[in-house]
Amino acid sequence: MTVTNGKEELEAQFTQWREYVRRRPELQSSDADELEDHLRDSVDELVALGLKPDEAFLIAVKRMGGLDELSREFAREHSERLWKQLVFTGDPADSVKKIRSRQDLIAMLICAAGAAVSIKVPGLFGLRFEDSDTFYATNFSLFTLPWLAAFLAWRRQAGARLCAVLVALFALGAAGANIYPLDEDSQSVNLVGTHLPIALWLVVGLAYVSDELRSSRRRMDFIRFSGEWFVYLVLIALGGGVLTVFLTGTFKAIGLDSGEFISEWLLPCGAMAAIVVAGWLVEAKQGVIENIAPVLTRLFTPLFAVVLLAFLVAIGVNGRGIDINRETLMMFDLLLAVVLGLLLYSISARDPLAPRGTFDVLQLVLVVSALVIDALVLLMMAGRIAEYGGTPNKMAALGENIVLLVNLAWSAWLLLRFVRRRGGFPAIERWQTSYLAVYAVWMWAVVLILPPVFGYQ
């Protein structure tokens, strides 16, 4: 150790001390300031008595008592701080953060208003909701997701190149939704309506990861973001439902029918805005409260594993084949997606350095049983397509199935290696985050390539 300027060393000690204090949720930054000021007074006094600064610091800290005890006393007075507050009551002392969150709020309001207005713009040109089924079914995501992407891109101060790419991709989506002559009853309309939002959501992901496109950690953050966004959206939808019920009821009591207002304004505009607001909420509360999606996966991974195992056992005992039609195939696709979701969100919440546990084994059981079930389904499906020929729906369902199957199969292999201590956990994470590109390619393929291939059926 070299002898340094006593004053500098003291400042370093104060910085370190602040770091410790900062980790206490009970102590806000204004408390830390106040306590630091107190500590400095103590040190000054001790130095005046003839102590060296570092000695004075030690004694002053010791006199203040353990941080544990100090935070306990503070917690007794400020118990609300342990219930972490959401954005609306940010730490008042932290002015930089406050300005930032205000700017975020304003930007979000602009984007949400933009989304809410956008959905009504086609109405000006005579495209009413009830007249045109195909237009709104295929285009609805184009009214809101660009606004969410814009908000995220603004927040991350994305470069001009990325912005250009985003605009181009959304334009491509708009083209895909509108250039093909799709019939109202055609299967392709449904396909575009369900696949385009997911394709565009991955474009939102591009805005989310911004310039760190190749960073596996950033992509994983986007997966976390998606899960939390979904949870928030569901909560907002529930709240919206309650609002609608009261709106209908109260106006009915005075003899006014609010039905048209709700279906023409509240529902469409509210839904579009909610998608942006949910994104803002996730961004704003990031790190403020625990993520809920991983908690749900913890709860449901064992339950799903049990159900899938029971299903396999039932097939084995009864010897019954699975009755394959479009609905069941879709259901099994969704099942795979849910299993994948369970896997993804437990991965997203897992400490990469934590040792293997029973939960990892449970996950392996879940994934393997889903794989076995899906292999059975695929086998029968292939037979049917060979027999009757394909339709856009079958092709899309089959493609999804294969995309998910490949992902889960390799995940199962990586999980097995991990559980048997042959491989590391980061390999699983990297596999999942790289695979996002495959989803994007498949979704765009369904939107852009499938309809013409099947003659716009």
Next chain:
Amino acid sequence: MRVTKDLVAASATPIVLGILAEGESYGYAILRRISDLSGGQLDWTEGFLYPLLHRLERLGHVESSWQTVTGERRRKYYRVTTQGMAELAEQHHQWETVVEALKQIWPNIGDLRPLTFPLEGNA
């Protein structure tokens, strides 16, 4: 001699309000003042004083602001409010009653000994 916890807790509010009634002050100075007033007998910890100040602030008895007095660091100063003065007056009244009563049953404070019965006493 150590003042018991209960007594410290009961006297904390009037002491702090009393000190702040003399003029606005900050945490460290308040602790020093209490120590001086009691000849070092009342030794409050930071973990006691600051949450107390925050509670008084929440109740509206004191208000605080970050100020920079020339030549010194930026500090969080506390000052007593009108409501706090009323509270202090009320507490003062209650304490007078207690002290008055104590004085009457302890005629010679500092001269207390266990009561002894002369008949049994052989000292």
